[in-house]
Amino acid sequence: MWDVIVIGSGIGGLTSAGLLAGVGKKKVLVLEKHSEPGGLTHVFRRDGASWDVGLHYIGNVGPDSKTRQLFDWLSGGELKWNKLPDDFDRFIYPDFQFNVPSDPDLYKARLIACFPDEARAIKRYFRDINLSSLWSTMGFVRAFVPQKVAPIVGFLQRLTSRKSLQTTQQYMEKNFRSPLLRAVLVSQWGDYGLPPANSAFAIHAQIVKHYLNGAWYPQGGAGRIARTFEPRIESQGGAIRVSQEVVAIVLENGRAVGVKVIDRRGGEPREVIYRASTIISNVGLENTFQHLLPTEGEVGSKTAAIRELVGRLKGQGVSAVTLYLRLKAPIASLGVQGENYWINTKTDFDDLSSHSEHLMQGQPSHIYVSFPAAKSGDERFHTAEIISFVQPDAFSAWQNTAKGLRGGDYAAQKKRVAAGLLRLAEASLPGLTQLVSYSELSTPLTMQHYTSHPRGGFYGLPATPERYRAYFLGPTTPIAGLYISGTDAGCLGIVGALMGGVGAAAQAMGARGYNLIQAALKEELQPLPTYSLPAHKQRAVLINKTPLTATIWHLRFELGSPLVAFVAGQFGRLRVADYEWRDYSIARTQGKTVEFVIDTRTGGDGSVFVRQAEVGLQTEIELPLGHYAVVNNANRKVFIATGTGLAPFLPMFKQLAQSGDLEMAELFFGCPTLADDITGHFSPLPPVKTLCLSRAEVVSDGMFKGRVPEALDNLPFDPDTTDFYVCGSAQMVADCQRLLEQKGAINIFIEAY
Secondary structure (H helix, E strand, O other): OEEEEEEOOOHHHHHHHHHHHHOOOOOEEEEOOOOOOOHHHOEEEEOOEEEEOOOOOEEOOOOOOHHHHHHHHHHOOOOOEEEOOOOOEEEEEOOEEEEEOOOHHHHHHHHHHHOHHHHHHHHHHHHHHHHHHHHHHHHHHOOOOOOOOHHHHHHHHHHHHHHHOOEHHHHHHHHOOOHHHHHHHOHHHHHOOOOOOOOEHHHHHHHHHHOOOOEEEEOOOOOHHHHHHHHHHHOOOOEEEOOEEEEEEEEEOOEEEEEEEEEOOOOOOEEEEEEEEEEEEOOOHHHHHHHHOOOOHHHHHHOHHHHHHHHHHHHHOOEEEEEEEEEOOOHHHHOOOOOEEEEEOOOOOOOHHHHHHHHHOOOOOEEEEEOHHHHHOOOOOOEEEEEEEEOHHHHHHHOOOOOOOOHHHHHHHHHHHHHHHHHHHHHHOOOHHHHEEEEEEEOHHHHHHHHOOHHHOOOOOOOOHHHHHOOOOOOEOOOEOEEEOOOOOOOOHHHHHHHHHHHHHHHHOOOOHHHHHHHHHHOOOOOOOOOOOOOOEEEEEEEEEEEOOOOEEEEEEEEOOOOOOOOOOOEEEEEEEOOEEEEEEEEEEEOOEEEEEEEOOOOOHHHHHHHHOOOOOEEEEEEEEOOOOOOOOOOEEEEEEEHHHHOOHHHHHHHHHHHOOHHHEEEEEEEOOHHHOOHHHOOOOOOEEEEEEOOOOOOOOOEEEOOHHHHHOOOOOOHHHEEEEEEEOHHHHHHHHHHHHHOOOOEEEEEEO
């Protein structure tokens, strides 16, 4: 039995969990559908490099800010921040550029210098930004002040409601004559995810106000947020459990008392019921009220108004495509210091349908370019991201397909979009294309798969004037024991979701909740007490370390208890540094021991950990995780690996040998030279093996001179009866998938590390 269950480990849910654990002394269980915690603050990695998926920069986290105080308290002071350059945003239009400074007075002065005829309107604009932002803040605070004070706050809100509840476009057209100036002022509309014609001026004002004093980024990357929040939750007996898909909120006598979960950590999904007296949903209003609760009967009647509002608003949301780039050299070589680029081919933002259509043809009108490695301060890897907003239904042709199995047409469409994004970025950042060594595109379908945001609409409930008029939205719900956190309870964006988490925690703690939280934040930070690991984590001791090549190591750990429910192909998550965990495929397991094959070539935190590790080292491990597994059928099975990509296949080969099916399998293994071949260290292996040596001058029988994709190009196969399993470097996996799809392959199973 838990005190509180939080559905979703996005920053709103983690904030609620941390506050309820630390202030309320509650035992909190956080359930996350994805295998990685953090929601839109999590990162993904390819060959050592990492990219953020939702947090690109944050305002208002200077050393003395309330937001910084909250981050410091939740993380125990372990979450550090890097300030972006003073000119942190660059707005680029044909024949015009504007750099946004980290000072409101300088911002105003620069605008007036560029548009002197509109000086009076510009000064009024900054006053209106402050007033409308205050209006939004009062709406949030009204839920926490004493009942006698609430009407006064409401009255003050009404004084500025007319201005705040018009659309951003209406405000701009009423107050400014220059179309270019209007465009410049709304250039950041991507930060709140709605074009000016649809967004409330209230959200525009909040975002602009949020960044008036500059921008920051988490030191070490956005993934640090969840990991630095986690200890406070665990210190009270709580836990963050991944691969837990909540499918229903359990009700008794009209009250929320638990959740029904599909636990996907083991080989076969199993249904579990977790119970608690308080449930906090951090997965948005639509998911909560349309999918996790009954829509009929007494509950349906109580939630009808919310569902009706969601139904009216959900069609107005947008999604995005993101091109993730790995670079050969620091972006500073192009004169970039970590600032963001908003690049536009025109000043009209409101025809999203036309923009989406052109984007799909490889001709985007608006993009945002960001450089996560430069912002995080990690000089070991060089990365960039190019984002462009798109209508959610742009990829609807593949809506009912599974990730990794969407076919050649989907791959071709992604390639066309990616080329257009890079082409437009290159126009303002000449030389960027030459720096690219690897690229990968995500679409609204990717976002929906990993985050469960309907239609890939990652900003939650669209910030239209109608949303702001809905007085009943906030952390409380018509269902006793159920609260809402995240953006749909607060405001859009990371800090908006953070404050939504504060609201849910305060309400769940009762009438004095908000005051108790404020009092705790003012206290001096104290070290957390020593605590036991939650059940899904184990202590692990390194008992053997063997070099296989100059960079590849075979490690064996002893666990505190035997590994159960392991499925061949799954991975383990190893703590490699403070607040840093890395995923490695399980090469072998027996009793209390688990083995990994790890390459230190990338030079990241995991590489440093392995190189320095000595027998007797103690760390923590979470396992098993992941869904990679052999499909039980009579098909021919072709396994394709490079380097340590062989690891997940080793237990698969053992499984096939035990069932007598290994004879149906064959292996293509790629490495630079014969000295890099690790296959001889393991058995059993498929009877047919092709060793692909990319740098060898001479090869013998059973070997291929060249890369794995080149060897596959000559492979005859029947698409209907052949399964391909691919694992290895990100570039190899992408190249093989592209080649196999072009040759008609249907069943391609991917594990990219």
